[in-house]
Amino acid sequence: MKHNLILRVIAKYLFPVIALFAFYVQFHGDYGPGGGFQAGVILSVAFILYTLVFGLDTAEQVLSPGVLRILACTGVLLYAGTGVVTMLFGGNFLDYDLLALNPIEGQHIGIMLIELGVGVTVSAIMLVIFFAFAGRERS
Amino acid sequence: MLFIEIISWLFIVAGALLGIAGGIGIHRFPDFYSRLHAVGITDTLCAAMFLVGLCMQTGVSIASLKLMLIFIFLFFSSPTATHALANAALLGGLKPELDEEYHGHCFDRHPD
Numbered sequence: 001m002k003h004n005l006i007l008r009v010i011a012k013y014l015f016p017v018i019a020l021f022a023f024y025v026q027f028h029g030d031y032g033p034g035g036g037f038q039a040g041v042i043l044s045v046a047f048i049l050y051t052l053v054f055g056l057d058t059a060e061q062v063l064s065p066g067v068l069r070i071l072a073c074t075g076v077l078l079y080a081g082t083g084v085v086t087m088l089f090g091g092n093f094l095d096y097d098l099l100a101l102n103p104i105e106g107q108h109i110g111i112m113l114i115e116l117g118v119g120v121t122v123s124a125i126m127l128v129i130f131f132a133f134a135g136r137e138r139s
Numbered sequence: 140m141l142f143i144e145i146i147s148w149l150f151i152v153a154g155a156l157l158g159i160a161g162g163i164g165i166h167r168f169p170d171f172y173s174r175l176h177a178v179g180i181t182d183t184l185c186a187a188m189f190l191v192g193l194c195m196q197t198g199v200s201i202a203s204l205k206l207m208l209i210f211i212f213l214f215f216s217s218p219t220a221t222h223a224l225a226n227a228a229l230l231g232g233l234k235p236e237l238d239e240e241y242h243g244h245c246f247d248r249h250p251d
Contacts, residue, residue, distance in 0.1 A: 010215055
């Protein structure tokens with residue numbers, strides 16, 4: 001395993017950078033290019049890099065498959081829940097204008113929640129798919 | 140500002156020439172390792188030259204800060220990727236193509 005020394009060190013330093021970039025893409029998505037889907041994929045890429053370098057068992061200690069399934073469901077619930085809340089306020093499904101007193105502020109909050117849901121679900125699902133493929137020869 | 144313009148275009152053209160050199164190298168060299176050598180070395184400097192030239196084009200702003208961050212990322216990740224590729228090929232048993240006089244001379248040991 002001593003052949004992977006350089007990879008291990010660089011992956012350790014790159015992991016927080018990639019994760020930080022994912023959050024930048026996520027929360028800057030309403031002002032610049034980006035959004036939930038891209039941010040989710042970038043965040044899952046950070047974990048995939050970790051898995052490729054440190055092995056599947058170590059990665060599953062960090063993020064167990066149960067947690068990933070809960071996260072995937074949480075994102076979808078956040079997305080649909082935002083829509084249902086706007087319906088409870090008397091509008092259409094995903095009618096962001098009603099989320100705050102000011103319609104523009106409501107649009108802001110609405111798109112933020114939607115993109116957060118998309119990001120959480122996409123990163124969790126990408127990792128579930130990757131772990132399923134990577135763990136195929138183990139079972 | 141003409142001076143900065145000229146310097147920045149010199150950097151960009153030098154980066155483009157390095158990229159072309161890497162492309163010719165990956166096309167013309169005989170085996171995997173020498174191709175990787177050609178493109179792995181020029182690629183990092185090519186990206187660095189481009190980014191420095193673009194930094195001079197944008198001036199001191201948030202865009203040049205982002206370009207410098209991209210440069211730092213590439214400066215660490217590109218040589219690491221080259222190293223990982225070469226290491227994987229060597230561990231996978233791919234032998235480098237050698238001249239006749241060096242055959243069985245310097246690469247006869249197993250890499251571990």
